[in-house]
Each structure stands twice: as structure tokens, then as C-alpha cells.
Amino acid sequence: MSPEVEKEDGDSPPRPAKHEVLLPFPGSLCHRCAAPPSYVATRTSIYIRCPLLPNKYPPQPVVTCRLFRPKEAVPQHPRADPSGA
Numbered sequence: 090m091s092p093e094v095e096k097e098d099g100d101s102p103p104r105p106a107k108h109e110v111l112l113p114f115p116g117s118l119c120h121r122c123a124a125p126p127s128y129v130a131t132r133t134s135i136y137i138r139c140p141l142l143p144n145k146y147p148p149q150p151v152v153t154c155r156l157f158r159p160k161e162a163v164p165q166h167p168r169a170d171p172s173g174a
């Protein structure tokens with residue numbers, strides 16, 4: 090099966106559909122942060138913008154951050170525990 094793509098017009102090359110755009114630096118702590126970061130796309134790049142840091146665009150990938158707070162975890166059903174405990 091071929092990937093979904095959007096075409097702007099007949100002369101433009103196909104582009105990935107919006108929901109298929111891969112985020113930069115997948116290992117970055119920012120993606121799991123409740124800050125929450127926003128993603129700023131230019132024609133050639135996607136930047137991660139932090140609402141908490143004064144410099145707004147921390148060097149990526151962020152691996153430690155004193156302001157990091159995890160996003161709310163999705164609650165799991167008690168029976169989902171594979172140990173059976």
C-alpha cells in the first residue's frame with residue numbers, strides 16, 4: 090500500500106498528508122511535555138517552540154529540562170496489568 094500524500098496542484102511534487110508529517114527529534118523530551126510545546130513549520134524545517142523558556146527554541150534534542158512536566162498519562166484499566174497483580 091502506498092503512503093497517503095497531498096498534492097497542491099498538478100505541477101507540485103506530492104507531499105505527505107498532514108497527519109503523516111514526522112516530528113523532528115523523536116527522542117526529545119518536549120514531545121512528552123505538558124508545557125505544551127508548539128510546532129512551527131517552515132518550508133524546509135519544523136521547530137519545537139517552548140512556551141516556558143525565555144529563548145523559546147531550545148537546542149534539540151532536549152534530553153533533560155528542569156521545567157519538564159509529563160503530559161497526563163492515559164489511565165489504564167486495572168485488568169490491563171500483564172502481571173495479573
Ligand code: SF4
Binds near residue numbers: 118124138157
Ligand atoms: S519545558 Fe522543557 S521539556 Fe517542556 S517543552 Fe519546554 S524545553 Fe521542552
